[in-house]
Amino acid sequence: MADLRDLYQEVILEHSKQPRNYRELGDANHQAEGYNPLCGDHFTVYLKMDGEKIQDVSFQGSGCAISKASASMMTQSVKGKTLAEAEKIFERFHKLVTGAGHNGDQEELGKLAVFSGVSEFPVRVKCATLAWHTLHAALQGKQETISTE
Amino acid sequence: MTTAANTYTDFGPSPAAAHAGYDVQRVRRDFPILAQKVHGKPLVYLDNAATTQKPQQVLDAIIRYYSEENSNVHRGVHLLSERATEAYERARGVAQRFLNAARPEEIIFVRGTTEAINLVAQTYGRHNVAAGDEIIITAMEHHSNIVPWQMLCQEKGARLRVVPINDRGDLILEEYEKLLGPKTRLVALGHVSNALGTINPVRRIVELAHQQGVPVLVDGAQAAPRLKVDVRELDADFYAFSGHKIYGPTGIGVLYGKTSLLDAMPPYQGGGDMISSVTFEKTLYNKLPHKFEAGTPHMEGAIGLGAALEYVSRLGIENITAHEQEVLAYATEQVSAVPGVRLIGTAREKTGVLSFVLEPIHPHDIGTILDQEGIAIRTGHHCAQPVMQRFGVPATARASFGLYNTREEVDALVRGLNKVREVFA
Numbered sequence A: 001m002a003d004l005r006d007l008y009q010e011v012i013l014e015h016s017k018q019p020r021n022y023r024e025l026g027d028a029n030h031q032a033e034g035y036n037p038l039c040g041d042h043f044t045v046y047l048k049m050d051g052e053k054i055q056d057v058s059f060q061g062s063g064c065a066i067s068k069a070s071a072s073m074m075t076q077s078v079k080g081k082t083l084a085e086a087e088k089i090f091e092r093f094h095k096l097v098t099g100a101g102h103n104g105d106q107e108e109l110g111k112l113a114v115f116s117g118v119s120e121f122p123v124r125v126k127c128a129t130l131a132w133h134t135l136h137a138a139l140q141g142k143q144e145t146i147s148t149e
Numbered sequence B: 001m002t003t004a005a006n007t008y009t010d011f012g013p014s015p016a017a018a019h020a021g022y023d024v025q026r027v028r029r030d031f032p033i034l035a036q037k038v039h040g041k042p043l044v045y046l047d048n049a050a051t052t053q054k055p056q057q058v059l060d061a062i063i064r065y066y067s068e069e070n071s072n073v074h075r076g077v078h079l080l081s082e083r084a085t086e087a088y089e090r091a092r093g094v095a096q097r098f099l100n101a102a103r104p105e106e107i108i109f110v111r112g113t114t115e116a117i118n119l120v121a122q123t124y125g126r127h128n129v130a131a132g133d134e135i136i137i138t139a140m141e142h143h144s145n146i147v148p149w150q151m152l153c154q155e156k157g158a159r160l161r162v163v164p165i166n167d168r169g170d171l172i173l174e175e176y177e178k179l180l181g182p183k184t185r186l187v188a189l190g191h192v193s194n195a196l197g198t199i200n201p202v203r204r205i206v207e208l209a210h211q212q213g214v215p216v217l218v219d220g221a222q223a224a225p226r227l228k229v230d231v232r233e234l235d236a237d238f239y240a241f242s243g244h245k246i247y248g249p250t251g252i253g254v255l256y257g258k259t260s261l262l263d264a265m266p267p268y269q270g271g272g273d274m275i276s277s278v279t280f281e282k283t284l285y286n287k288l289p290h291k292f293e294a295g296t297p298h299m300e301g302a303i304g305l306g307a308a309l310e311y312v313s314r315l316g317i318e319n320i321t322a323h324e325q326e327v328l329a330y331a332t333e334q335v336s337a338v339p340g341v342r343l344i345g346t347a348r349e350k351t352g353v354l355s356f357v358l359e360p361i362h363p364h365d366i367g368t369i370l371d372q373e374g375i376a377i378r379t380g381h382h383c384a385q386p387v388m389q390r391f392g393v394p395a396t397a398r399a400s401f402g403l404y405n406t407r408e409e410v411d412a413l414v415r416g417l418n419k420v421r422e423v424f425a
Helices: A010-017 A065-078 A083-097 A103-120 A122-139 B004-009 B024-028 B056-069 B079-099 B113-128 B147-156 B173-179 B202-211 B259-264 B299-315 B317-336 B363-372 B385-391 B407-423
Strands: A030-036 A041-050 A053-062 B107-110 B134-138 B159-163 B184-190 B216-219 B238-242 B253-257 B275-278 B283-285 B341-343 B353-358 B378-380 B396-400
Touching: A010 A065, A010 A103, A030 A122, A041 A065, A041 A122, A053 A065, A053 A083, A053 A122, A065 A083, A065 A103, A065 A122, A065 B363, A083 A103, A083 A122, A103 A122, A122 B363, B056 B079, B056 B299, B079 B107, B079 B253, B079 B299, B107 B113, B113 B147, B113 B184, B113 B216, B113 B238, B113 B253, B134 B147, B134 B173, B147 B159, B159 B173, B173 B202, B184 B202, B202 B216, B253 B259, B299 B317, B317 B341, B317 B353, B317 B407, B353 B363, B353 B407, B363 B378, B363 B396, B363 B407
Parallel strands: B134 B159, B134 B184, B184 B216, B216 B238
Antiparallel strands: A030 A041, A041 A053, B107 B253, B238 B253, B275 B283, B341 B353, B353 B396, B378 B396
């Protein structure tokens, strides 16, 4: 049986209550909106890119604890990274939450490994990846709202 | 075994005489799915507004149909086809009596409420609505009673008007009266709101519309399983409901329409069964109800639905209403008392549905944690996004009750909500 505490780890709860980088980025040069029509989660991710490098990143919006914590921790993990590095982290993260990852990935992901419990709750995978899909859209410079459906 | 009467006397005032003999534990034994465990806990199924569970009587009717009667309806001369036709048409008669329709031909079998509404929009609507005309709906409609009208309005250049609701979730009737006018071609509204539980004053709404010569379509998806519906007493022109929400199979539902309206409407889909003769030059359409039932119908579904309506009628819809009101009243009191809970939808007349938020915890998180406790509720926008916007919430948690739910299950829900609060403490 999946354990609730594996999903709602302390770090996740803490980030959901006090999300980091939760603000509009005044000098953002990329941004995208993400929407999960199933549960109404709705986030905007802001990026300030310096060439290939993510100089600053923030987000705003509303959603469940998993989606909000994921967005918060995402901003921490990709700040200062290059576009390619950020995409690589997303790839590993996606494998982690869908249960397709390897142990090595968990180490590479560092703090983000707390989301491994999500793989036991398949309907919550979209919550955990919404901000990442939105980041991806922002990095690609897409303007339209992306949807998990 | 605890009898229903004993259970109820533990709590407050005695139940209405109408359901004094309603034995909910005995009713529960008719539903095999309810006996199972979910995540190691007894299943507490509180998602009845989404779909209901099926009694053994319905399952048996479907097995019997395939074991003894299966054949195509309305065409074979052989014995099995006669049996299948008889069983299918018998189900129509059951639906007619259930709604107190004047004639069996006024019962059209469709896939569900959604298809029923689309049928009316695409036939009656396209035939009678023109540029500049108006269709009235309400602010508490399910998407399936919004989008078909929006599509029609877009096609015709007509205008969709929306009757507003107040903070409790009651329709503002004065606004409705103001919207009704010479341009109105149709009024479409839910009998009971799936997101709020509001029971709308359909009789009054129909009366006002008829004073202007405007027909009314009633979405009865949530009402038919919970309230006595008499289409002639309501004087509804169209009334739609779904089989799966009234303890019957999925993929089957009923559109009731007054003969005079159905007769004047063009067919919906073309194909077999809806014709009386076909040449390449001209096709003559079949008479009611077959004109609207193109192709081999969902025979198993109709027969299962017939069995479900008989099941509900045998228990007595008045008894079911009284039982569910009792459970809803208890749930309203108990869930409101959980710190942080805010009810969404507190209409004067409500049934079946308890929508709430437990701020700041997102409904989706509530749903996951309750699921681990074996409790099934719905979380999200309930296919009624305008209602969510009206109340300024992205989503709600919704417990919805059926004829087999008990006060003990409400207690389990409250324990579950306290667990949610612990996890997020």
